[in-house]
Amino acid sequence: MARYGMAIDTKLCVGCMDCVVACKTENNVPEGYNRDWITEEAFGKFPNINLEIRSERCNHCENAPCVSSCPTGASHYHDIGGVVLVEYNECIGCKACIASCPYDARFIHPDGYADKCTFCIHRVEEGKDPACVSVCPTNCMIFGDLDDPNSEISKQLNSRKHHSLKPVAGTNPKIFYLT
Amino acid sequence: MELSRRRFLQISSATVTGLAAVTSLSSITKGAKKIEEKTGKPAKGIQKIPTYCDLCFWKCSAVAYLKDGELWKIEGHTNDPLSNGRLCPRGTGGVGAHYDKDRLKTPLIRKSERGEEKWVSVTWTEALDYIADKMEKIKIEYGPESMALFSHGVGGTFLKHMIKAFGSPNETAPSFAQCRGPRETGFELTFGDIVGSPERTDIENTKCMVLIGSHLGENMHNTQVQEFAKANKKGATFIVVDPRFSTAASKAKYYLPIKPGTDIALLLAWMNVIVNENLYDKDYVEKYGFGFEQFAYEIKDYTPEWAYPRTGIDPKVIRETAYEMAKHKPATIVHPGRRTTWYGDDSQRSRAIALLNALLGSWGRKGGFFMPTKLSIPSYPYPEYPKPERGRVDNPDERFPFAKGELLANGIREATITGNPYPVKGWIIYATNLLQAIPNQEETIKAIQNLDLMVVVDVVPSEIAGWADVVLPESVYLERYDELNISPFKEGFVSIRQPVVDEPSHQKPNWWIAKELGKRLGLKKYFPWNDIEDYLDTRLKSVGLSLERLKKEGVVKAPKQPIYFEDGVQPNFWTPSGKIEFYSLQLKEKGFDPVPKFTEPESPPPGYFRLLMGRAPVHTFAKTQSNPILKDMMEENSVWINNDIAMRYGLKSGDYIKLKNTDGVVSNKVKVKATERIRPDSVYMVHGFGQRSKMLKSTYLKGASDAQLTTKYKLDPLMGGTAMNVNFVTFEREA
Ligand code: SF4
Ligand code: SF4
Ligand code: SF4
Numbered sequence: 001m002a003r004y005g006m007a008i009d010t011k012l013c014v015g016c017m018d019c020v021v022a023c024k025t026e027n028n029v030p031e032g033y034n035r036d037w038i039t040e041e042a043f044g045k046f047p048n049i050n051l052e053i054r055s056e057r058c059n060h061c062e063n064a065p066c067v068s069s070c071p072t073g074a075s076h077y078h079d080i081g082g083v084v085l086v087e088y089n090e091c092i093g094c095k096a097c098i099a100s101c102p103y104d105a106r107f108i109h110p111d112g113y114a115d116k117c118t119f120c121i122h123r124v125e126e127g128k129d130p131a132c133v134s135v136c137p138t139n140c141m142i143f144g145d146l147d148d149p150n151s152e153i154s155k156q157l158n159s160r161k162h163h164s165l166k167p168v169a170g171t172n173p174k175i176f177y178l179t
Numbered sequence: 180m181e182l183s184r185r186r187f188l189q190i191s192s193a194t195v196t197g198l199a200a201v202t203s204l205s206s207i208t209k210g211a212k213k214i215e216e217k218t219g220k221p222a223k224g225i226q227k228i229p230t231y232c233d234l235c236f237w238k239c240s241a242v243a244y245l246k247d248g249e250l251w252k253i254e255g256h257t258n259d260p261l262s263n264g265r266l267c268p269r270g271t272g273g274v275g276a277h278y279d280k281d282r283l284k285t286p287l288i289r290k291s292e293r294g295e296e297k298w299v300s301v302t303w304t305e306a307l308d309y310i311a312d313k314m315e316k317i318k319i320e321y322g323p324e325s326m327a328l329f330s331h332g333v334g335g336t337f338l339k340h341m342i343k344a345f346g347s348p349n350e351t352a353p354s355f356a357q358c359r360g361p362r363e364t365g366f367e368l369t370f371g372d373i374v375g376s377p378e379r380t381d382i383e384n385t386k387c388m389v390l391i392g393s394h395l396g397e398n399m400h401n402t403q404v405q406e407f408a409k410a411n412k413k414g415a416t417f418i419v420v421d422p423r424f425s426t427a428a429s430k431a432k433y434y435l436p437i438k439p440g441t442d443i444a445l446l447l448a449w450m451n452v453i454v455n456e457n458l459y460d461k462d463y464v465e466k467y468g469f470g471f472e473q474f475a476y477e478i479k480d481y482t483p484e485w486a487y488p489r490t491g492i493d494p495k496v497i498r499e500t501a502y503e504m505a506k507h508k509p510a511t512i513v514h515p516g517r518r519t520t521w522y523g524d525d526s527q528r529s530r531a532i533a534l535l536n537a538l539l540g541s542w543g544r545k546g547g548f549f550m551p552t553k554l555s556i557p558s559y560p561y562p563e564y565p566k567p568e569r570g571r572v573d574n575p576d577e578r579f580p581f582a583k584g585e586l587l588a589n590g591i592r593e594a595t596i597t598g599n600p601y602p603v604k605g606w607i608i609y610a611t612n613l614l615q616a617i618p619n620q621e622e623t624i625k626a627i628q629n630l631d632l633m634v635v636v637d638v639v640p641s642e643i644a645g646w647a648d649v650v651l652p653e654s655v656y657l658e659r660y661d662e663l664n665i666s667p668f669k670e671g672f673v674s675i676r677q678p679v680v681d682e683p684s685h686q687k688p689n690w691w692i693a694k695e696l697g698k699r700l701g702l703k704k705y706f707p708w709n710d711i712e713d714y715l716d717t718r719l720k721s722v723g724l725s726l727e728r729l730k731k732e733g734v735v736k737a738p739k740q741p742i743y744f745e746d747g748v749q750p751n752f753w754t755p756s757g758k759i760e761f762y763s764l765q766l767k768e769k770g771f772d773p774v775p776k777f778t779e780p781e782s783p784p785p786g787y788f789r790l791l792m793g794r795a796p797v798h799t800f801a802k803t804q805s806n807p808i809l810k811d812m813m814e815e816n817s818v819w820i821n822n823d824i825a826m827r828y829g830l831k832s833g834d835y836i837k838l839k840n841t842d843g844v845v846s847n848k849v850k851v852k853a854t855e856r857i858r859p860d861s862v863y864m865v866h867g868f869g870q871r872s873k874m875l876k877s878t879y880l881k882g883a884s885d886a887q888l889t890t891k892y893k894l895d896p897l898m899g900g901t902a903m904n905v906n907f908v909t910f911e912r913e914a
Contacts (some may be wrong), residue, residue, distance in 0.1 A: 012411055020812060021797070025252035051424070137404050138407075139265075
């Protein structure tokens with residue numbers, strides 16, 4: 001069984017938002033909403049500054065509070081790769097998941113259901129990379145199977161320093177930032 | 180000296196014929212309606228149609244996707260040397276251009292004072308008859324030279340043709356004198372050739388790149404950003420010189436927070452170290468250089484210690500970075516930048532950059548500057564243009580002796596105001612928002628008041644459209660054919676733009692507009708083709724290709740050719756000496772410094788800050804702000820203010836303020852971004868916002884316009900470009 005995750009090289013990322021735009025067109029994300037976004041964090045005092053730029057989205061957590069807080073079971077772990085998904089037809093739009101997500105990754109779609117990044121499972125099932133990964137002009141995102149020691153993502157995570165977001169929340173996020 | 184005559188290795192067309200098909204794209208029928216007409220059935224499933232992007236001038240090839248006949252998304256074309264299968268964020272958001280609610284729908288004729296934006300919708304026949312009639316009157320009363328065309332981008336091709344056939348030499352684009360011009364002049368004076376577009380920087384193979392004010396990553400020239408990341412991955416050293424800690428600065432080993440306007444001092448000091456310590460490429464300089472001894476003498480006093488009080492850069496850092504550049508030579512690029520109209524000494528700064536590259540031997544070398552190749556496709560066999568009786572209007576008495584290539588948009592504006600050397604009475608403006616592009620909006624409006632005819636052709640009602648007599652709605656790139664793209668690059672290629680969907684209302688493509696105007700102006704013989712398919716097929720067939728093939732494949736590449744001296748490209752320098760001119764006699768002859776010299780920039784008056792501007796990755800100029808997808812990425816700009824200054828003024832991020840310049844011009848309200856990432860003496864804004872066209876509803880008065888605050892500009896004495904980073908602003912609380 002695959003366990004899908006993403007590693008994003010912050011040394012290469014330029015924060016251009018192409019990943020955000022590509023997600024929007026690929027997935028018809030409505031005007032005013034986005035499934036992924038860019039965070040820039042600057043440390044230090046001018047001119048000695050460190051800047052980390054991150055492309056962020058749902059972390060497809062292994063211990064996902066959105067799944068455990070969902071009263072209908074609409075939020076669930078997909079059979080393939082442990083991707084966290086919402087079954088739109090079962091979602092009642094109660095926002096429990098939105099309140100519980102430490103990453104603010106979810107929003108209520110104008111059609112009334114909770115929506116967020118799907119890891120482009122429709123593409124992944126066709127053997128393609130997610131839209132954001134395949135558009136990135138700096139090629140800084142790697143999508144793949146964390147359980148396969150030979151996957152590019154595993155190799156990168158084994159050989160480079162990395163961190164994930166809010167590890168203390170205990171969610172076991174599957175998006176990693178290479179630094 | 181002839182500017183802008185680039186010499187390429189022209190690959191003969193014969194070599195491309197018979198190349199294997201590059202992609203198998205499924206359909207060449209465009210749009211749902213067409214499919215229904217053909218098959219009688221509604222379109223179903225996915226169709227892919229190749230075309231090239233128009234969100235900026237880079238012209239990446241792409242593949243547009245239709246889902247059940249509706250425009251869905253657009254991706255990079257994998258066989259395209261510019262995009263390598265990945266578009267930049269603007270290109271990816273290109274589908275938004277088709278869906279933009281603010282698009283112009285019908286031709287409009289003004290019904291009250293200019294600039295009041297009151298219109299009557301008219302038919303194409305009415306609009307074109309009106310324009311042709313006015314153009315004829317101008318021709319009779321003032322001569323054909325009194326019509327001028329400002330255009331930007333490949334779409335201007337057919338209107339340029341029309342205006343030349345009409346008999347006017349006055350055709351220009353603000354992309355020269357407001358943008359790349361100084362750089363091209365500085366490089367041409369030194370190497371006898373321009374940098375060109377796409378830039379001939381071999382970033383992918385560089386081991387060390389110096390970016391001076393150039394903010395790759397925010398400036399999204401697709402291939403350059405891709406190569407920047409590749410070089411980064413391979414461990415190249417980056418040296419970033421910028422008053423603002425740019426995204427690129429965050430990737431750099433050395434960040435030099437230079438005092439604005441002092442780049443020449445830094446460049447001179449770098450060259451001083453490299454020459455004095457014998458770190459330059461001696462063989463290269465000996466073989467190809469002219470006037471090196473005099474040059475070395477001229478720069479002998481400009482030590483890092485001399486540069487320190489001027490630039491604020493530690494002499495130790497100047498030395499270390501010079502060593503770093505020398506260590507990696509010739510695979511070192513001192514990047515020439517793109518918009519180089521900054522402080523008024525811009526051609527000389529660009530020349531200093533060229534000279535530093537020459538010392539490092541990087542021109543013509545791998546990891547430095549490659550020698551572009553280009554597929555050669557003959558132009559359409561038109562009859563010869565009439566010879567204008569009067570020459571170009573923009574540079575009377577050769578006031579700017581090195582303004583020899585493209586015309587100065589500001590020069591045409593000035594002639595329109597003064598009537599000197601002769602009156603300009605008609606402007607056609609294609610796809611460029613002149614109010615945002617040329618500094619000092621008041622002068623532009625003053626010039627407009629002298630016109631008998633002002634026409635704007637565009638896809639959305641830009642600010643300048645508000646001042647037109649006639650506005651013509653153009654199809655967006657996804658709905659039209661255009662000229663072929665045969666840009667010079669690392670490999671020769673040709674790519675096509677073709678319609679993917681139908682126009683939503685009465686918009687028309689530029690080639691049709693030009694042909695229809697030509698017909699009315701008695702220029703029929705200059706438009707011998709029936710339509711653009713006929714035109715494109717004629718050009719392509721002349722080299723053994725065809726429209727049918729291009730429509731299917733999108734891009735056809737030529738076989739690779741050598742692009743470096745070391746691979747056999749013959750070094751040629753089209754300067755008067757035939758060599759790289761370290762010392763320029765032609766500059767000396769015209770009374771300019773033969774080797775660049777430093778002049779102290781003005782300091783901001785107390786309580787004022789230098790206004791700097793740049794690009795965001797999700798917008799192009801002032802063109803894309805109403806695109807619904809890109810608007811969602813960035814709806815307004817903000818003003819970057821150093822934290823300490825913000826604190827002193829009691830400002831915090833998210834506050835709205837207004838900016839006031841030293842001429843008393845006050846901007847629209849703009850959000851504060853208090854940050855460590857900028858010098859305390861400067862503020863920064865992304866260009867293109869704060870637009871005041873009421874028809875542009877979705878972006879009306881969103882953010883502030885740096886162009887509005889750019890009332891002052893300095894003219895480059897060599898080539899007449901307009902330097903814009905010479906304005907100072909202070910803060911006003913939002914009332
Ligand atoms: S597309 Fe790539 S470089 Fe651009 S912001 Fe996203 S992750 Fe970063
Ligand atoms: S994986 Fe797909 S859904 Fe998730 S952010 Fe990327 S493009 Fe959007
Ligand atoms: S750089 Fe971006 S906007 Fe420009 S042509 Fe390429 S994809 Fe289009």
